[in-house]
Amino acid sequence: MKNLLLLSITDFKLIFRDSSLRIFLAMPLLIIAMVLFGLPALIEEYPIVQHYASYILMGASLQTSTMFGFIYSMVLIHEKDIQVAKVYGVLPVSKMGFIASRQVIPFTLSALVTFLLLQVQSFYIFKIEDAILFSLLCGLFAPLLSLSVTLFSKNKMEGMTWFKLMNLLVSIPLVGFFIPCCAWAFAIIPTYWVFETLNSMALGEMILMPIIIGFGLSIGLLYLLIWRFSKSHFS
Amino acid sequence: MKSFITQIRWQFVILYKNNLIAISIAVTAIYALIFYLIKDLPNVEPFLTLLIYIDPAIIGLFFIGLSVIMEHNENVLPALFVTPVSYHHYLLSKIIALSIVGWACASGMTLAILGFDVQWLHFSAGVFFTCIIFSLLGLFVVSFTTEFLSFMLRSIPLMLTFSLPLFNYFGLSDISLFQFSPIQGPLDLTVFSFDTQTEIWPIIWAYLSSIIWIPLLYFVVYRTFVKRIIKAS
Numbered sequence: 001m002k003n004l005l006l007l008s009i010t011d012f013k014l015i016f017r018d019s020s021l022r023i024f025l026a027m028p029l030l031i032i033a034m035v036l037f038g039l040p041a042l043i044e045e046y047p048i049v050q051h052y053a054s055y056i057l058m059g060a061s062l063q064t065s066t067m068f069g070f071i072y073s074m075v076l077i078h079e080k081d082i083q084v085a086k087v088y089g090v091l092p093v094s095k096m097g098f099i100a101s102r103q104v105i106p107f108t109l110s111a112l113v114t115f116l117l118l119q120v121q122s123f124y125i126f127k128i129e130d131a132i133l134f135s136l137l138c139g140l141f142a143p144l145l146s147l148s149v150t151l152f153s154k155n156k157m158e159g160m161t162w163f164k165l166m167n168l169l170v171s172i173p174l175v176g177f178f179i180p181c182c183a184w185a186f187a188i189i190p191t192y193w194v195f196e197t198l199n200s201m202a203l204g205e206m207i208l209m210p211i212i213i214g215f216g217l218s219i220g221l222l223y224l225l226i227w228r229f230s231k232s233h234f235s
Numbered sequence: 236m237k238s239f240i241t242q243i244r245w246q247f248v249i250l251y252k253n254n255l256i257a258i259s260i261a262v263t264a265i266y267a268l269i270f271y272l273i274k275d276l277p278n279v280e281p282f283l284t285l286l287i288y289i290d291p292a293i294i295g296l297f298f299i300g301l302s303v304i305m306e307h308n309e310n311v312l313p314a315l316f317v318t319p320v321s322y323h324h325y326l327l328s329k330i331i332a333l334s335i336v337g338w339a340c341a342s343g344m345t346l347a348i349l350g351f352d353v354q355w356l357h358f359s360a361g362v363f364f365t366c367i368i369f370s371l372l373g374l375f376v377v378s379f380t381t382e383f384l385s386f387m388l389r390s391i392p393l394m395l396t397f398s399l400p401l402f403n404y405f406g407l408s409d410i411s412l413f414q415f416s417p418i419q420g421p422l423d424l425t426v427f428s429f430d431t432q433t434e435i436w437p438i439i440w441a442y443l444s445s446i447i448w449i450p451l452l453y454f455v456v457y458r459t460f461v462k463r464i465i466k467a468s
Contacts, residue, residue: 045407074384156383157301161258164293168262172269179272 007093008101025071028064028113035060036120053123054202055174058195061117061138065110066167069145072106076150077159080233089234096230103143103226111139130201133211137194140218141170144190147225151232190217242320242328250332255298262290263340267347274348280429281405283348287425288401290344291337291362295369296394299329300377300386303464307381312468322461330370337366354428357438361424364445368417371449371456372397378456378463417452420444 039056043049049056079085091098115135118126126134145166153159173192176183177199186192193214200207250256266286273279306312315325341362345353376389400419402408404426413419423441427433 155253155305157253157255157298157305160297160301161253161255165258165262168265172265175269175272178276182272 005101005104007098008104012105025109027067028110031060031063031067032113032117032120035117036122040122054199055177057117057121057123057202058174058198059171061114061134061198062141062170062191062194064113064117065138065141066145066170068106068110068142069149070163072103072142072146073149073153073159073163074156076146076233077153077156080150081155085233086235095234096226099147099226099229099233103146106142106146107139109139110142111135114138124202126201130207133207134194134197134201137197137211137214137218140215140222141191141194144218144222144225145170147222147229151225151229190214190221193217238320239324239328242324243332246328246332249302250298250336253302255294256336259294259336259340260343263343266290266340266344270344270348279348283344284404284422284426284429285401286344287341287362288365288398288422290340291334291366292369292394292398294337294340295330295333295366296373296376296390297387299333299370299373300390301383302329303374303377304381304383304386307464307468310468312464316465316468322457322465326374326457326460330367330374333370334363334366338362349429354431356428357424357441358428360442360445361421361426361428364421364424364449365418367449368397368421368452369394371452374460375456378459381464415444417444417448420448 035057039049039053043053076085079088088098089095112135115131118131118135145163149159149162149166152162169189170191173183173186173189173195176186176192177195183192193210196210197207197214200210247256270279270283273282303312306315316322338359342358345358372393373390376393377386380386380389397416397418399410400413400416400422403410403413404422420441420443423437424445427438427441
């Protein structure tokens with residue numbers, strides 16, 4: 001366990017070797033700044049935007065995880081490119097544990113930034129326990145995205161292509177709010193439950209059902225991805 | 236001409252091998268489904284215009300840059316340019332292949348929401364010109380960095396800067412200077428393609444603006460690319 005934790009921290013330090021990746025780490029702060037300053041200014045100018053504030057918040061919450069997912073997928077694809085992944089494969093640690101440990105930091109950072117976003121926004125007052133649960137659920141999408149993009153891609157160009165598709169897939173359940181008749185069609189996508197959770201929070205309703213289903217789907221999918229990743233990434 | 240067509244065909248092979256074509260079809264199908272579902276909502280046209288603008292822009296800007304970065308990193312460029320392949324053919328084949336992909340994606344989205352009730356000449360010109368301008372922008376950025384993330388970081392602010400005329404389109408600003416920006420012509424052509432009532436002069440101005448800007452940008456990009464990438468590799 002101690003070894004895995006150490007690996008996770010060392011892995012995170014890799015980001016700081018690359019100045020470009022460091023700048024990407026600041027992107028979520030830009031999203032917070034836009035929600036904190038840009039959105040209220042927009043609402044002041046165009047009051048109709050107020051009706052869409054919760055949807056904008058949903059998109060913004062998920063984009064922080066998407067950003068960390070993107071950074072880590074590029075790190076993982078790069079190590080495939082330069083054959084370092086094969087070297088990791090001979091380390092005396094469990095492969096699944098190793099992969100999971102490397103996802104701890106993107107998950108934690110995404111969850112923290114999402115929590116911060118919910119605290120600084122001025123449109124809703126959320127219960128602290130709901131905000132924590134929602135942030136943890138959102139945070140899971142950083143590992144989900146980074147693992148899925150890396151799994152399907154042979155190089156960075158393919159990675160970018162897959163990322164475009166994945167980003168669309170995770171955002172698409174937002175459409176359900178505009179066509180309530182077909183909203184359930186998106187329930188198979190885990191982010192549907194993320195958006196449902198935030199919607200319930202904004203309406204002051206119980207979040208038990210969406211959060212449980214959201215965690216169930218996301219953790220199940222994450223387990224599958226880690227398992228599949230452990231079979232392919234190191235060979 | 237034969238060598239140019241061969242180059243374009245090879246570019247499609249590269250795009251196909253990198254799954255860009257398959258995934259673009261999937262993305263277009265998803266967008267088409269979304270548009271089909273929301274087509275009865277009021278004011279969906281601006282949303283369609285935004286996506287029709289963004290998708291070819293992303294395809295042009297990022298994918299041309301990435302393909303050059305990959306070829307540069309794998310030392311394909313020095314090998315390629317000792318052959319009699321013309322630099323113009325190399326650049327134009329990439330731009331045209333990506334523009335065709337961008338046009339096909341945009342057409343799929345538009346068909347889903349508006350059917351055939353679109354002025355296809357203006358629409359195709361608008362989307363093609365958008366894709367060409369952003370591909371040129373991608374080539375310009377990649378001339379200064381062949382490191383993937385650095386390319387991405389430089390591309391995003393440039394893409395936003397070039398997209399400033401969208402503020403006028405959405406009524407968030409009314410800055411007449413944007414009329415002279417490279418992307419205003421293609422954006423107008425896309426917007427006009429949904430409207431049969433547009434007067435002739437704005438259409439002529441949109442074509443004229445694109446026809447002036449694109450060769451000008453190509454000239455600058457070609458010189459920069461040859462100097463910084465081809466001669467340096």
